[in-house]
Amino acid sequence: MKQQVKIMLGVSSLLLVAHASAEIVFYESEGFRGRTFSTNVQQNNFRNSGFNDLASSVVISSGRWEVCDDANFGGRCMILSKGSYDTLSGMGMNNRVSSVRPISSRRRYDNEMEAPMSRPNYEYRRRPNEGVYEAQVTSVRAVVGPPNERCWIERQQVSQGERSEPNVGGAIAGALIGGILGHQVGGGTGRDLATAGGAVAGGALGANVGRNGGNTYERDVRRCQTTANTTPQYWDVTYNYRGREHRVQMSSPPGSTIAVNRNGEPRQ
Numbered sequence: 001m002k003q004q005v006k007i008m009l010g011v012s013s014l015l016l017v018a019h020a021s022a023e024i025v026f027y028e029s030e031g032f033r034g035r036t037f038s039t040n041v042q043q044n045n046f047r048n049s050g051f052n053d054l055a056s057s058v059v060i061s062s063g064r065w066e067v068c069d070d071a072n073f074g075g076r077c078m079i080l081s082k083g084s085y086d087t088l089s090g091m092g093m094n095n096r097v098s099s100v101r102p103i104s105s106r107r108r109y110d111n112e113m114e115a116p117m118s119r120p121n122y123e124y125r126r127r128p129n130e131g132v133y134e135a136q137v138t139s140v141r142a143v144v145g146p147p148n149e150r151c152w153i154e155r156q157q158v159s160q161g162e163r164s165e166p167n168v169g170g171a172i173a174g175a176l177i178g179g180i181l182g183h184q185v186g187g188g189t190g191r192d193l194a195t196a197g198g199a200v201a202g203g204a205l206g207a208n209v210g211r212n213g214g215n216t217y218e219r220d221v222r223r224c225q226t227t228a229n230t231t232p233q234y235w236d237v238t239y240n241y242r243g244r245e246h247r248v249q250m251s252s253p254p255g256s257t258i259a260v261n262r263n264g265e266p267r268q
Contacts, residue, residue, distance in 0.1 A: 023061045027056060028055070030094075039100070073099050076096075079112035126267045133241070136240050137238070137255070159216050237250050
């Protein structure tokens with residue numbers, strides 16, 4: 001009997017240690033923004049912490065947790081495993097969490113959600129209980145993207161003669177006909193000269209048959225125009241914190257100061 005009691009106490013101690021090491025952090029806004037509330041123990045009612053129906057995103061550093069939309073684990077509940085949930089809207093728990101507790105890592109549940117991210121993607125976002133300070137912005141430079149190229153297809157009329165080659169067949173036929181006609185002019189040497197001249201003239205005319213007859217056709221032509229890009233891709237910001245100069249790229253222009261942590265790292 002005593003041995004069984006010792007075993008039960010030992011198991012209970014292990015569970016308490018496992019639960020104590022687990023931690024969950026709730027954020028007031030989606031994307032791990034806004035005020036935070038963190039705990040590593042069971043919370044029966046979020047009203048006691050002033051965070052009732054306020055959570056919109058969650059980061060779980062260890063363990064598995066049950067979150068419910070009513071106090072004392074009533075109403076609709078979800079099981080969240082280790083990872084980062086940048087929004088609770090998809091599971092219908094946005095601004096609805098009222099109680100939370102760590103659960104066994106061995107038991108499986110039907111309402112367990114898979115974490116969409118293994119780590120929170122919040123490089124410049126404020127960590128839980130992290131102090132922030134103001135740093136003076138010294139310069140801001142807008143960086144624009146490469147030039148824009150706009151292309152289109154238009155119909156163009158092209159002269160048939162622009163793409164045709166000399167008509168070889170026509171040249172041969174023209175030479176023969178010209179020679180025959182020339183041979184009938186005059187006599188003796190004059191006839192021979194006329195024959196040769198007729199052949200040359202006929203060949204020249206025959207070679208050009210069908211080349212410049214005034215025929216045209218239409219074809220698709222690709223036209224492009226390059227214009228300067230005036231939309232900034234990001235802002236290159238320089239700021240001073242405790243006598244040291246820092247630089248950061250921001251998606252929007254800052255004000256006269258930006259928020260940083262004690263190491264001078266930007267925070268939103």
